[in-house]
Amino acid sequence: MDAPSVDAAHFRHVVGHLASGVTVITTGTGESRNGMTASSVTSLSADPPMMLACINNAVPTAEAVSKSGRYAVNVLGDGQGELARQFATAAADKFRGVAVHPGTLGLPLLSDALAHIECEVVEEVTGGTHTIFLGRVRSATAGNGQPLTYFRGGFGRFAFASDDEVYGRARELVLSRAYPADKAVPLEDLATRLGVDQAAAFYALTRLSSDGLVRRDADRGYVIAPLDVRTSDETFDARLTVELGVLALALDRITDDEVAGLRRRFDAMAAQLVGDRFVDFHGYLDANYALHEYLVSLAGNPLLTATFGRLSIKSVMTRSFGATPSTSQKFVEVQGRLVDAIARRDADGARQAAIDYCEAAKERVREILSLTGGHL
Ligand SMILES: Cc1cc2nc3c(=O)[nH]c(=O)nc-3n(C[C@H](O)[C@H](O)[C@H](O)COP(=O)(O)O)c2cc1C
Secondary structure, three states: OOOOOOHHHHHHHHHHOEEEEEEEEEEEOOOOEEEEEEOOOEEEEEEEEEEEEEEEEOOHHHHHHHHHHHHEEEEOOOOOHHHHHHHHOOOOOOOOOOOOEEEOOOOEEEEOOEEEEEEEEEEEEEOOOOEEEEEEEEEEEOOOOEEEEEOEEEEEOOOOOOHEEEEEHHHHHOOOOOOOOOOEOEEEEEHHHOOOOHHHHHHHHHHHHHHHHHEEOOOEEEOOOOOOHHHHHHHHHHHHHHHHHHHHHHHHHHHHHHHHHHHHHHHHHHHHEEEOOOOHHHHHHHHHHHHHHHHHHHOOOOOHHHHHHOHHHHHHHHHHHHOOEEEEHHHHHHHHHHHHHHOOOHHHHHHHHHHHHHHHHHHHHHHHHOOOOOOO
């Protein structure tokens, strides 16, 4: 019996989840030079220092490396996505407009790359359509900067997990009102409170700014963005619009398993709001978000899910509902109606419940804002 196999397109999709750095492999000298974008490049051993690069035999660079017996790995920096595209597209002169200087082995090195490694080929191994070039490292230099990354067919940036952690703490500080609304957040002060250097604090502020929690002011630097009625209305209206779109697209094809998934998430949320009070506000917030994110995901449209993720729902809810433990049981009731109507595939009922939920949320934020002079 044949061993099970995996379809090439499916394999490409799955293996696209393995994030990598991006390099340009160059070879040749003077006018006779080749270059190609490559992510299948790996360090192989430290003693002796060795690299490997996997190159498709159909690409001219494969033959050129084989002939010259040497190649350079140019590690690209985070602003070099266009350069990666240039070297991934067949052209008469792929090096047009690119600053190049000769390396120790005379190989063409891309001057603005993050790092350069020159190798001499010591072995060629065939693997499927590719040749694996094992290279003995003859020179290696690195500059400063952040690498370009590649994930699921797109270029991106690298982030340290510690940056995420600092951002999370900065977010907590802002949400717990450590700085008053519409007042500046001095970089040194934020860095001191977080116990990190100013670069890490600055990174956190730029992310808080894309969350809508702080905004950049020409004179004062980053200031706490006040939450007002308009921001709240816009956010809840945007969520409603996404959810109405999801209901229009997906209600007819939501499965019983998916309804059960909605119910589980609803029950987890309902357990966090009892007797007009939050049992644990953050528990409620996470469960509420999980319920609505799941509902949006049922449309099976990643763009809608990403749009929902960008709405800053959690930050608006934290800054409003999170200001007081008392709330209203009607939030559980109206979301229960939404889930029930979806279970009956009742389009009118589901739409009405989504609209009622949105209006109740906007109304409640208005009440809270009126107690605090118009903004939080
Ligand atoms: C991010 C990225 C990574 C790539 N990695 C490799 C690789 O590791 N090996 C390879 O043979 N081709 C890889 N390619 C494809 C080649 O860059 C492309 O086929 C080649 O440069 C075409 O050039 P040519 O037509 O001049 O031969 C990659 C392309 C991109 C965009």
